[in-house]
Amino acid sequence: MAAQLNTLLRAAYEQHVCPLPPVAGAVSAVRRRVAAVLAEWSVCPDVVEDLLLVVSELATNAVIHARPPAELRLSWRWGDTGRTLRVEVTDAGPALPAGRSLAGIDPDEHGRGEAIVHALATRHGIRVHSAGITRWAELAAA
DSSP states (O other), X not given: OHHHHHHHHHHHHHEXXXXXXXXXXXXXXXXXXXXXXXXXXXXXXXXXXXXXHHHHHHHHXXXXXXXXXXXXXXXXXXXXXEEEEEEEEEESOBSSOTTOOOTTOXXXXXXXXXXXXXXXXXXXXXXXXXXXEEEEEEEEOO
């Protein structure tokens, strides 16, 4: 029984999952929620700043360009090179066919998210699966 409890407590510490509703203000609410979780986990402030920017980019992409439902998952990964924080945003796939843009979205103010994630993450990628698309990024934790 004690081993099961330890496993459950470690899992609760190792990951956080929250919905990402397709409404105005969702990204800033998720950022605040992630910031609170990272504070509970005592993550280095420099890593927090970078991770929150990555969260913003991945979450904004899901809210603006994808079909709901969307969900954010934040988790710890342990590897040969130390600990990393992984953020994943899963959505139900593109809202519009490829090549079409959303009306009212200024292309000069969008389209930089992938470059930002690439610059901040130690690893990142996209996984297409039966439930939709998961975009993920990992950042080294000091």
